[in-house]
Amino acid sequence: xxxxxxxxxQKFSEAIDDELILQLVPLTSFxxxxxxxxxxxxxxxxxxxxxxGITIGAEEMSRINTLEELYDLISNKxx
Numbered sequence: 001x002x003x004x005x006x007x008x009x010q011k012f013s014e015a016i017d018d019e020l021i022l023q024l025v026p027l028t029s030f031x032x033x034x035x036x037x038x039x040x041x042x043x044x045x046x047x048x049x050x051x052x053g054i055t056i057g058a059e060e061m062s063r064i065n066t067l068e069e070l071y072d073l074i075s076n077k078x079x
Contacts, residue, residue, distance in 0.1 A: 002078075003051075005026060005067075005068075005071055008067075008071050008074070009021060009024050009067065011047055011051055012024070012044065012047070012067065012070075014047075015040075015043045015044050015046070015047035016033070016035060016036065016040040016043055016044065017035065018033060018034075018035050024067060025067070026066065026067055026068035026071070027066050027067075027068060028066060028067050029065050029066050030064075030065065030066070030067075031065075041058070041061055041062075042058075044061070044070070045057075045058070045061055048074060052074055052077075052078055054074060054077045054078065056073070060073075
């Protein structure tokens with residue numbers, strides 16, 4: 001993966017327009033992000049496609065619960 005977790009976290013935060021980036025840690029659950037909604041999920045799917053060239057479907061995204069799980073999924077798909 002060409003991004004460190006902190007760089008990924010920055011992209012994630014920008015995609016959902018969340019200014020609380022300092023509070024995001026690897027084990028942060030999407031459900032714990034105050035601004036998280038279905039539109040946020042779609043924004044993240046789009047960001048992943050644009051930044052990493054990886055297609056993640058809504059069903060696959062629904063099985064991911066934390067930032068770390070998402071980062072690991074992207075890391076594994078970019079190897």
